[in-house]
Amino acid sequence: MDIKQLIYLCNLERERHFGRAAEASFVSQPTLSMRLKNLEKELGVSLINRGNHFGGFTAEGERVLAWAREIVSVYQGLKLEVESLKHGLHGTLRLGVVPQCSISVAEMLKAVSERYPHLDYRLAVLSADQLLEALTAHT
The missing domain is CATH 3.40.190.10 (Periplasmic binding protein-like II)
Incomplete structure (x- = not known):
């Protein structure tokens, strides 16, 4: 698991569409899908209801998403703080x-x-x- 996968998951929640989430993540749609499938495989649970279109998140996906939001928020705060330290x-x-x-x-x-x-x-x-x-x- 890495921070990019969690960011992709958060972008998918915000966009509610794989293509737009990929665009917001600056990756191709197949890359986004593959990275999220790898996350599901690593965690051993299905996170996303898939069909012809994005079908929302599974119950497990909602719980992982709550953690992802928290982790991404802390990560972004850390990046901002480091930038402040570098530039005063x-x-x-x-x-x-x-x-x-x-x-x-x-x-x-x-x-x-x-x-x-x-x-x-x-x-x-x-x-x-x-x-x-x-x-x-x-x-």
């Missing part, structure tokens, strides 16, 4: 503070910006009630 942090850090903390936070942000020059900052100095309101509103 980037993006926007939004920080809200109460007025009493604004001076010490500004000093801290200066030190952080020297270490992570590709990271942008948005600092909001608000009352505690305003901070809670902003957090609740996701702003």
